[in-house]
Amino acid sequence: MTNYDKIFNSSEISQEPLSPEEAVAAIAVVTAIADSSVEEADPEILASILWEFEIFEEYSEDELTEIVDRLIGIAEDEGLGALFNAASKALSEDLVLDGFAAGIIVLIDEEELVIPKQKQPYIKKLQQALELEDEEAHEIIQEVIAAFQEAEDFEDDDTLGVEDYSEGVYESPLGNFTVPIPVDPQQGGKVQSQEGVVGFSDDFGTLLRIDYYAIPPEQLEELESIELEEYFHSILVDKYVPQAILANVPNAEVKYTEYLQDTLGGAYFVLVDMPKGSTISQQENNGTSNRLDAYRGLLGFINAEFLYIVSSQRSFFKDEPPGSLEEEVEEIKERILEFVDTIEFT
Structure with a gap:
């Protein structure tokens, strides 16, 4: 078995019901754990990353952290393959690209704005599992990189004002x-x-x-x-x-x-x-x-x-x-x- 066969070639599937949005979060969780361990997954960090997605804009950060914590628990109890298969089953057609983006955003090197070389085999496997064409996958990767670049430019631009809500x-x-x-x-x-x-x-x-x-x-x-x-x-x-x-x-x-x-x-x-x-x-x-x-x-x-x-x-x-x-x-x-x-x- 290759390093990721336990995820993408698994026949196990969790019986825990997932919503389409939770399926996107589950892909982020699987990606975060794929080359590490369940113990190293931080629900708060993953929730803060996912909160940038438009589909989660109506969730509070605490709610999203709670969802991620539950998904990590499924991964720990049933395995990454079972969680990924449940996510793949629950993922609606219009959120497939969001699911792929969730994997990208977890792995991106924020300083170099690239996917680290050692992570590229995983991304390729994820792309294939989600049945995305190379052109679609490349476009999503570029969009994620552009979003990081935009955020970095914002932080570095002293001419941009910071919104102040202190007066309510x-x-x-x-x-x-x-x-x-x-x-x-x-x-x-x-x-x-x-x-x-x-x-x-x-x-x-x-x-x-x-x-x-x-x-x-x-x-x-x-x-x-x-x-x-x-x-x-x-x-x-x-x-x-x-x-x-x-x-x-x-x-x-x-x-x-x-x-x-x-x-x-x-x-x-x-x-x-x-x-x-x-x-x-x-x-x-x-x-x-x-x-x-x-x-x-x-x-x-x-x-x-x-x-x-x-x-x-x-x-x-x-x-x-x-x-x-x-x-x-x-x-x-x-x-x-x-x-x-x-x-x-x-």
Whole structure:
């Protein structure tokens, strides 16, 4: 057997169920242990690496560390082959490239920005196991290297300002809005931001998110000739929900839509049912941790040539069934509107 046959030629498969996102994390865990030992795997370090992935942006660092710790436990109890096969089975088609990138990012030499020569055979085996073409694999490797290079350039550029949230206010990089930060660091409050989106979350299940897009001039002209309700439906239901929610929670379903003609100059509300799609988990009696069911409310509106999609999450613990759909719609809609009232548009 070659050094990696125990991983990629194993017939064992863990019976522990993995979500597609956990499958990506599992590949990172397998990669980290492949040339070392389970004892050397650090859950916190691996979680901090994975937290940079967009698919994990709605997890808290503690939740991600908990997931990684569980995956390391599976590797220790059942072997790397069993964990990799479970990950391969759970990995959705749209996350295969993320899985490969998770392996790359664990092995990259951050100083030289290359994959060390002794690690290249593993990467080739991983590529083959995930059935990626050479061109696809090369592109992912280059993207990971470019991301490291960009981060390094940022750290070395003294002209770049560092965002300061000490006064409790977030300002969009484009300068189109400011908003008081609605989460408390003492309760695990976090601000995750990049151009086009900012999310506020904490350890108690709070999730408030603002996605924003500058509307191109030609699209603004088109808006004059089409109904806003039709426009918002095409953006939120036909594009945003499939790309931002269904891609990560395949069983999610739009349960309610409403056009609010007299709100914010015309707004569109969507409620999405997300089974096992909450950003927080509940500990079971057997020690495992399962993500909670959740509703996600989305409110789309236009302000000063920007399209905004503001969202909020409502999680349900097992002993807390949801109310009627009408009650949940009104509660989540009100929470979003209260949050929007705190935003100062410029």
